[in-house]
Amino acid sequence: MTFLSVQALSKRYGKVSALDDVSIEVPAGSRTAIVGPSGSGKTTLLRLIAGFEVPDSGRLALDGDLLAEGRAGVPAHRRSIGIVAQDGALFPHLTVADNIGFGLERKAPDRDQRILALMDMVELARTMRERRPHQLSGGQQQRVALARALARQPKLMLLDEPFSALDAGLREGIRASVAELLQAEGVTAMLVTHDQAEALSFADQVAILRDGKLLQVGPPRELYMSPRDPGTAAFLGDAIILSANVSGGWADCALGRIAAPTACDGVAKVMLRPEQVTLSPVSSDGLEHRLANGSRYGRIVRIDFGGASSSIAVSLLDERGDHEGPLLIKTTHVDLPPVGSHVQIKVLGQAHVFK
Ligand SMILES: Nc1ncnc2c1ncn2[C@@H]1O[C@H](COP(=O)(O)OP(=O)(O)OP(=O)(O)O)[C@@H](O)[C@H]1O
Ligand SMILES: [Mg+2]
Numbered sequence: 001m002t003f004l005s006v007q008a009l010s011k012r013y014g015k016v017s018a019l020d021d022v023s024i025e026v027p028a029g030s031r032t033a034i035v036g037p038s039g040s041g042k043t044t045l046l047r048l049i050a051g052f053e054v055p056d057s058g059r060l061a062l063d064g065d066l067l068a069e070g071r072a073g074v075p076a077h078r079r080s081i082g083i084v085a086q087d088g089a090l091f092p093h094l095t096v097a098d099n100i101g102f103g104l105e106r107k108a109p110d111r112d113q114r115i116l117a118l119m120d121m122v123e124l125a126r127t128m129r130e131r132r133p134h135q136l137s138g139g140q141q142q143r144v145a146l147a148r149a150l151a152r153q154p155k156l157m158l159l160d161e162p163f164s165a166l167d168a169g170l171r172e173g174i175r176a177s178v179a180e181l182l183q184a185e186g187v188t189a190m191l192v193t194h195d196q197a198e199a200l201s202f203a204d205q206v207a208i209l210r211d212g213k214l215l216q217v218g219p220p221r222e223l224y225m226s227p228r229d230p231g232t233a234a235f236l237g238d239a240i241i242l243s244a245n246v247s248g249g250w251a252d253c254a255l256g257r258i259a260a261p262t263a264c265d266g267v268a269k270v271m272l273r274p275e276q277v278t279l280s281p282v283s284s285d286g287l288e289h290r291l292a293n294g295s296r297y298g299r300i301v302r303i304d305f306g307g308a309s310s311s312i313a314v315s316l317l318d319e320r321g322d323h324e325g326p327l328l329i330k331t332t333h334v335d336l337p338p339v340g341s342h343v344q345i346k347v348l349g350q351a352h353v354f355k
Contacts, residue, residue, distance in 0.1 A: 051076030
């Protein structure tokens with residue numbers, strides 16, 4: 001069931017079209033991630049939904065109630081929407097505890113307990129409760145902002161890069177506990193992020209914005225494996241894009257014959273994600289003979305060691321010798337063959353065909 005309905009929403013700032021005819025349906029209790037380059041309209045979209053900005057045209061409805069129609073709308077404080085702004089936007093003169101408790105009833109008997117529980121949830125040490133925002137690091141300020149937004153138990157939570165100032169370990173932990181809490185309380189959420197892995201793992205649906213327009217929206221797996229065009233593919237991770245001849249469920253390309261969906265025959269660009277390609281070391285003896293058999297081989301020309309995942313540049317070999325331009329492949333192998341050695345290349349799964 002649709003909880004938040006965004007219909008044909010547009011907003012201009014002078015000559016800049018910050019948001020252009022964007023429509024998204026957000027189901028109740030779901031999590032939506034918004035990704036896109038800087039300046040693509042992500043913050044504008046959240047601010048329009050929260051009621052901090054007035055749309056030029058379009059319609060917004062939450063849980064069946066109309067929030068905005070064109071320039072007329074319900075004021076921000078009556079929307080039951082929590083927002084964690086990109087810059088945190090804490091009250092500088094209030095302590096951590098008073099920032100978090102801002103929306104809570106002053107005289108509520110469990111007020112202090114609630115504040116402490118929220119601090120625990122975002123992993124802020126309780127000893128920080130009397131500090132003021134300027135005495136906190138950027139990541140700590142973000143967590144106070146998150147706790148403040150959660151305190152009011154909104155129906156819809158808007159998160160504008162709330163984890164951007166946290167280091168990788170803390171970020172993953174807090175993201176998981178926020179996702180769990182939102183789920184437990186049945187809060188619907190929209191998250192803006194620049195982190196592709198975060199978008200894919202946090203969300204039930206991902207929306208990609210560019211130049212104020214919605215390029216594609218769908219479940220994370222679908223967007224990752226079947227992006228609309230090569231530009232969209234690159235937003236969600238590394239992609240290997242190759243020219244191919246597609247026919248009867250097969251794509252013939254520089255990596256050989258790869259399974260492909262049927263009914264998209266013709267010359268086309270195809271995409272593989274790097275984790276679909278495996279490399280296994282081989283001896284260079286008799287490679288010409290094996291190449292003639294249709295197996296694909298390459299020579300490692302560069303290795304960028306990256307810890308958990310390394311990037312390997314492989315120059316393809318075919319019957320005529322080196323293929324033009326190396327292929328970049330991500331691998332989680334720790335035992336990397338040395339530069340200059342030969343590898344056999346295998347492809348797992350299907351290629352995605354751009355229509
Ligand atoms: N108050 C404003 N006045 C004028 N232009 C604005 C205003 N707010 C946003 N813009 C412009 O609208 C466009 C979209 O901005 P927005 O803040 O929504 O981008 P964003 O996707 O959140 O980017 P980032 O990833 O950098 O946060 C940009 O070109 C921006 O300069
Ligand atoms: Mg922004």
